[in-house]
Amino acid sequence: MGSTKMLLCTACGFQNLAGAEICSRCGGPLVDEHQYSPRNRLEQSVLYDRIDRLPLREPVCVQPETPAMEALRAMLAQRTGCALVIDQNGELVGIFTERDALMKVSEDLEGRGARPVAEFMTSPVQCLDSDVRLAFAVHRMDVGGYRHIPIRKNGRVIGVVSTREVFRHFTEILKGV
Amino acid sequence: MSLLENLTIETVARLATAPAVSVTAETPLESVLQVMRDYRVSAVTLEESGRLVGIFTERDSLRAMASGEDGKAPIHRFASPSPLVVTKCEPISGAIAKMSANGYRHLPLVDDDGRVIGMVDVMAIIHWLVDHFPQAVYNLPPTSETLLEREGP
Numbered sequence: 001m002g003s004t005k006m007l008l009c010t011a012c013g014f015q016n017l018a019g020a021e022i023c024s025r026c027g028g029p030l031v032d033e034h035q036y037s038p039r040n041r042l043e044q045s046v047l048y049d050r051i052d053r054l055p056l057r058e059p060v061c062v063q064p065e066t067p068a069m070e071a072l073r074a075m076l077a078q079r080t081g082c083a084l085v086i087d088q089n090g091e092l093v094g095i096f097t098e099r100d101a102l103m104k105v106s107e108d109l110e111g112r113g114a115r116p117v118a119e120f121m122t123s124p125v126q127c128l129d130s131d132v133r134l135a136f137a138v139h140r141m142d143v144g145g146y147r148h149i150p151i152r153k154n155g156r157v158i159g160v161v162s163t164r165e166v167f168r169h170f171t172e173i174l175k176g177v
Numbered sequence: 178m179s180l181l182e183n184l185t186i187e188t189v190a191r192l193a194t195a196p197a198v199s200v201t202a203e204t205p206l207e208s209v210l211q212v213m214r215d216y217r218v219s220a221v222t223l224e225e226s227g228r229l230v231g232i233f234t235e236r237d238s239l240r241a242m243a244s245g246e247d248g249k250a251p252i253h254r255f256a257s258p259s260p261l262v263v264t265k266c267e268p269i270s271g272a273i274a275k276m277s278a279n280g281y282r283h284l285p286l287v288d289d290d291g292r293v294i295g296m297v298d299v300m301a302i303i304h305w306l307v308d309h310f311p312q313a314v315y316n317l318p319p320t321s322e323t324l325l326e327r328e329g330p
Contacts (some may be wrong), residue, residue, distance in 0.1 A: 039179040043311050073243050080238065098235040099219065101242065106210045109242055123290065135314040142307040145284070145300060163299045167277040170306075174270055175186070 008037070037039055042173050051137045052130040054169050055152055056159025059084045064093060068105050068120055069113035071096050082148040084157065085121050092150060092157055094121030127152050128161075138166060183309050189272050190265040192305055194286050194295035199224045202231065206241055207248030209233060220273060220283040222293050223256050229293050232260035234283055262287045263297055269305060272297055 006015040006060055007030050009023035018045045020030055020070040022090035029040070060083040062071045071083045075098070085094040096117050104120040126144055128137055137149060141163065148162045178186070186323050199222040213221060215262075223231035241255040263284045264274050271296040275284060276299060286295035 018304070038311070040181045042181045042184075043179055046310055047314060067242070076239055079234075095311070098239050102210065102219070102238050103214055106238060106242055106247055107214065109248075113242070116222050133308050133314075137234055138303060139307050139314075140311075142303050143302070147299065163282065163303060164280055166278070166303075167273050170184075171274050171277040174181075 008048065017026075017029075039176065041176065042170070045169070045173055046138075047133070048134045049134045051128060051132050051134055051151060051161055052102070052153070052158075053164040054161055056161055059150065059157060059160045059166070061086050062117055064121075065116045066119045067114050068096070068101070069109075069128040069167055071164070072101050072105070072113070075101075075108070081158070081162065082160065084150060084160070085117055085123075087110035092127065094118060094123035095125045095148065095150065097148060098119040125150060127157070129153070130158060134166075134169075137161060141166075142147070180306075180309050180311060184270040184273070185268050187269055187305075189263050189267050189269060189286065189297060192269065192272075192297060192301045194297050194301060197222050197285060197293045197294060197296045200233075201225060201257070203251045205249045206252055206255060208251045210238060210241075210248075213238070214272060218296070219298065220296060222260075222285050222296070223253060224293065227292060229260070229262065229285055229287065229291065231256040231258045233257070236282075253274070260285055260324065262291075264289070269302065273302060276302075282293060295300035 007018050008015055009028055011028035012026040015032060019112050031057040035065055038047050047146055049106055057080060060074050060078045060080055062085055064082045064087055064115060066110055067069050078105050082095050082097040085096055094098055100122055126146055127150045130151050148160050150157045151159050151161055198216050198218050200224055202223045220232055220234040222229055231253060233252055237255050260282060261275050263286055272284060282299040284297045285293050286297050288294050
């Protein structure tokens with residue numbers, strides 16, 4: 001028993017049975033001459049894969065009052081380029097990145113390194129829901145200049161996706177074609 | 178052309194590369210950090226007599242800051258020697274593979290004589306990718322519901 005050929009609706013992503021003329025979920029046309037069908041695995045992935053298909057990284061979490069130097073050490077220990085700043089209510093209030101460390105802390109390491117990370121973090125944070133498509137996340141990275149984006153599911157941060165995971169995903173597909 | 182073809186045919190020359198900022202291997206750490214802040218760059222190359230000898234990135238700066246070492250210490254103590262490089266005629270897929278295999282976010286761009294002529298930053302590649310996504314991407318809603326698996330007869 002094999003899967004029959006499915007027809008993806010470009011409007012809603014629903015897989016319809018081959019031969020259908022309209023999408024059985026959203027009612028959109030499937031035989032439109034403008035309908036785009038992905039030409040290879042890479043385009044397919046970019047168009048339809050969800051961001052949580054990538055291996056998300058376990059985030060490094062610190063409190064707003066954590067000294068900047070301590071946050072920086074935690075990032076080094078976990079080999080990650082950012083720390084999420086979470087307040088006592090569990091709210092994500094900021095993100096502290098390598099860039100923040102270089103641009104805002106490095107000038108006066110002894111003084112600023114001991115001050116709360118909240119003074120140097122980037123806030124508010126651009127988060128994305130775990131069901132956004134890969135292309136949408138990469139687009140956000142480009143527009144905002146973000147190399148790390150926290151991913152949320154049901155309002156809770158479940159991990160961080162970075163340019164590294166995106167590139168690794170692309171490289172794996174390129175190897176396979 | 179598809180995104181896949183573009184990735185393997187178009188070369189690094191098509192990327193918006195940044196000019197390289199370079200320092201000597203003996204430059205003190207604190208001066209290099211100052212240069213990076215002033216030029217707002219996330220990596221500098223280390224050069225000796227026009228030859229590339231190392232790279233110092235934001236990631237290295239984190240390590241340098243945590244080390245507690247004196248700001249007068251020479252930068253080569255914190256830099257990575259003999260970095261991986263790219264040339265203008267390499268395909269963009271090649272640059273992605275080089276970054277991906279090693280977790281790098283910067284690759285110095287060199288000419289045929291090995292001279293540094295620029296810096297390829299991961300964000301330049303992200304920008305190129307977004308520019309080359311199939312147009313259909315922009316007709317999609319951002320989220321998708323889980324696709325159903327259907328078994329055929």
